[in-house]
Amino acid sequence: MIPHFSREDVNSILHYIGKLTHGFGIVMIVPVFIGILNAEWAPCIDFIISSLLCISIGNLLLMTFPLERDLNWRQGMSLVALSWLVAMLLGAMPLYLSGHYKSYLDSAFESMSALATTGLVVVNDLDHMAYACNFWRHLMCFIGGQGIILVALTLFVKGGSAFKVYVGEAREEKIMPNIVQTARFIWFVSLTYLVIGTLILFLINLFRNISPGRALFHAICLFMAGWDTAGFSVQSQNILYYHSPAVETATAMFCLLGAVNFGVHYAVWTGRPKELLKNFELKAYVMSILVLFALVCVGFTMQFPFPDYVSFFRKTFYQLISAHTGAGYANVTTYHFLKYWPPLALLGIIMAMGLGGSSSSTSGGIKILRMCLFYKGIKKEVKILTSPESAVIVEKFHHIRDVTVEDNHIKMAAMIILLYITMYLIGGLIGSFYGYPFLSALFESVSATANVGLSMGITSPAMPNGLKVVYIIQMWMGRLEFISIFVMFKFILSLKSPQ
């Protein structure tokens, strides 16, 4: 018998939504301080209103649904999916009040793009945006990249519920025996690199004559968007604003580090540096970067617009890293993509975006571990077919620990790969129906679903509203890797009144 969702499920889920809403409102106070520091009074009021509204809604939900229960799998998964939608709508509030967005839909698009660490933007006049508002955009990238649920885990989800919501947010690695400890370790890694990354970028900016306050602001925002592979920028030209190979090198470095599995970070930081050399996923990831970069380079052998080797390497490798890590930082304009990038090079970028980074990292996309499992699955099948019937075929690889490839691992990996590819194609087709060229529409669809953020010019405030909704759904589904969303839809469709 397939169990249906009941009122008790609704009560449990809404209780935790109340806590999340409450917590989100408290986080919104941080930009208020940024606004006060810079005498930005109108944005301060916007954030105060948004924060108080979130806290009030959160309290109202907690009052209405006061019972805190342990969550089962369907409740945990539904909670995760619903939380992200709620966070999108709440996060959009101060953006909409800033006046830089045409509509609430645009604000919601930007909010989802930040939380899902995509980086597609529909903001107007970003160069004149208040520091408070700009900081909020980047803070949402940081929170979203870590995981909204991860934030909650460190604060108030306890007991058996913790692992269910952790998995629902597309994280499987149990780095430490306790999930809450795992969540705290992930924060520790991020905060360590926040300090290092901000310092490096701050010094680069300071050296380039940017005032200390702005240098620090740019550094923090660039790091948050880079490490969490979001690709947001303080200015509308994205990375091009800086005209600096040093900034590009630093951001590329932190994007690459952010795209590494947190389990690998744990191993390396606890006296097992050889994990960097032994880890099958990481080796496959580096190989993928280099192979796809070779493809991009081969593409340019047919059509070469650059004046020399250095410009060639700078423009192409940075874009490949940006695509493969899911960051979406652009050191070329969309015009450049359209005019100067040959189809083969664009294919390399699309494949890099589609594959994404490591599992349990800040990256999006299919994830390299799944491709490794898929490859091992094929290898196992071929061995079975070519070996004597009595032979027992075991495929293994090293990923933090030695892992034996099981049939259910292969099945899950293949299923998620298929879902991603289907979503890429559906988004591409929908973009085509709106009148955009198929290659551009496919590029944008892959960018949205894999949470990359590179654009061929389709994403803009003038984009059709329907397409904005489609991309929001793609970003949401891509970030949560589908399953928790399907569970949530089953939850909504099978709600029944109490008997």
Next chain:
Amino acid sequence: MKKIGTGYILVLLGLLMANGLFGSDRIPVRELFDNADRYEGQKVTIIGEVIGDIMRDGKTSWVNINDGDFLIGAVILDESLLGKIKKIGRYRVHGDTVRISGFYQTHCREHLGERDIHVEALDVVTGGYELEDSIDLYEVIVSILLAVATLIFVFHTHGRNVRKDSAGQHD
């Protein structure tokens, strides 16, 4: 008559030449992107607002110009040109609107492939200005009301016990 006619022709020629001395007509940045090949290595004039920061790499200074539609980076080597820029566009500040003339390159060899304009002349067309940070009275009232509501909720929930049902749910 012949002398007067020659005079008019000379004046006309002079006017045509003088027009050329002020550089080509200003073009939108979008035009540079759309027809990059046509303007490659050519002297162009653009008008736009200076935004963000003036960044320096040794003797080179970078200024970003927003013409209302698109943005481009301008490379300035002459310190005296930089001194003309008084206000830079940020929140509540509309930067100086400048006219810059210089040589455009899609992939500048000197600057590692950057799309830029090497500025030869810079003039401030309109000075920048500051805008007021206008606070909406309606928003202030709403925030006060919300603060009161929040306090009521917080005091209300503070007094309640949250009961934990440790039995949980089973499939």
Next chain:
Amino acid sequence: MIERLIKYLQIVYKWVVGVTIELLYPFLTFTVAAIICFLSYLVILIRK
């Protein structure tokens, strides 16, 4: 007391070594990529 201190120092040492080694991995990737790019550039020059 001293044993505790030594234990904490060992943890910090492993942490510092780990971060330093991790910061090297992107540079190694960049280096190999630069070689690939250079080889492609040579092909382009030869074709021209």
